[in-house]
Amino acid sequence: xxxxxxxxGGAFLVWTLAVQLVLCESGVPxxxxxxxxKLYSDSESERxxxxxxxxxxxxxxxxETKNEAESYTxxxxxxxxxxxxxxxxxxxxxxxxxxxxxxxxxxxxxAYGGSxxxxxxxxxxxxxxxxxxxxxxxxxxxxxxNRDMDVAQLGSVLEDRExxxxxxxxxxxxxxxxxxxxxxxxxxGSIILxxxxxxxxxxxxxxxxxxxxxxxxxxMEQFPNYAFWVEVGNxxxxxxxxxxxxxxxxEAPAYRGVATEPLEEEQEERDDHLLPM
Ligand SMILES: *[C@@H]1O[C@H](CO)[C@@H](O)[C@H](O)[C@H]1NC(C)=O
Ligand SMILES: *[C@@H]1O[C@H](CO)[C@@H](O)[C@H](O)[C@H]1NC(C)=O
Numbered sequence: 001x002x003x004x005x006x007x008x009g010g011a012f013l014v015w016t017l018a019v020q021l022v023l024c025e026s027g028v029p030x031x032x033x034x035x036x037x038k039l040y041s042d043s044e045s046e047r048x049x050x051x052x053x054x055x056x057x058x059x060x061x062x063x064e065t066k067n068e069a070e071s072y073t074x075x076x077x078x079x080x081x082x083x084x085x086x087x088x089x090x091x092x093x094x095x096x097x098x099x100x101x102x103x104x105x106x107x108x109x110x111a112y113g114g115s116x117x118x119x120x121x122x123x124x125x126x127x128x129x130x131x132x133x134x135x136x137x138x139x140x141x142x143x144x145x146n147r148d149m150d151v152a153q154l155g156s157v158l159e160d161r162e163x164x165x166x167x168x169x170x171x172x173x174x175x176x177x178x179x180x181x182x183x184x185x186x187x188x189g190s191i192i193l194x195x196x197x198x199x200x201x202x203x204x205x206x207x208x209x210x211x212x213x214x215x216x217x218x219x220m221e222q223f224p225n226y227a228f229w230v231e232v233g234n235x236x237x238x239x240x241x242x243x244x245x246x247x248x249x250x251e252a253p254a255y256r257g258v259a260t261e262p263l264e265e266e267q268e269e270r271d272d273h274l275l276p277m
Contacts, residue, residue, distance in 0.1 A: 033057020037079035089122035090139035104139035116145035132167035146174035
């Protein structure tokens, strides 16, 4: 019966450890939102950069520009249909003519990043009519770290098309998503120590409750795996006895008897100092 209890206790310990591991592992960010983006030339490093942007997915970011004659609204969405236009990552909406132009497609994405910034490029937009050797439009979105921005805001627009090739629209976006993670103040050693203490605490409390409530143990028996630990204690003591003790226990009393004489001598010697010279 005892052996069965010990097995149940062991299973309980494994279970609590498993629960702790699961609790530790949750908190990994999901990358669902960016799975629609297709990299122009697939690479592991660009995919990693793209993963950092995952918190920005499923949102329209807009900015309006105005001059005397024209008014445009630009809409950017990360790996989703901006302004509802299929495949478009950035669109330009002409507010007077009510026309939309695709600036870049999210199935032609490039992504590069540094420690606190990411530049996202959507290629394959609608071709220019006269400028830029009639090449396809491109959108550059410069995303910079800003820890104060919970909700990112699309910033200024710059269009560079007075050139023969490599024209682009440049957008700015401030977001906390691309900020480097704040360095933990705890060293690896102290984290391991804390985890160790937690595991021991969970083992003791869980085991105690298990023994008390389910097995119905009383007194010292309430300690988890009591019989096992008693055995461990005894074995350790035996081991210590064997390794540390220099002579047999049986010999010890005889030796102590011999030892009394020199001890008394020493006592007398010490007393001599107290006598007046
Ligand atoms: C983005 O805007 C378009 C057009 O207004 C809308 O159809 C779409 O639902 C919006 N998407 C999100 C995630 O807000
Ligand atoms: C992106 O999708 C469009 C149609 O939605 C297609 O014509 C184009 O070839 C695709 N581009 C790439 C790079 O796959």
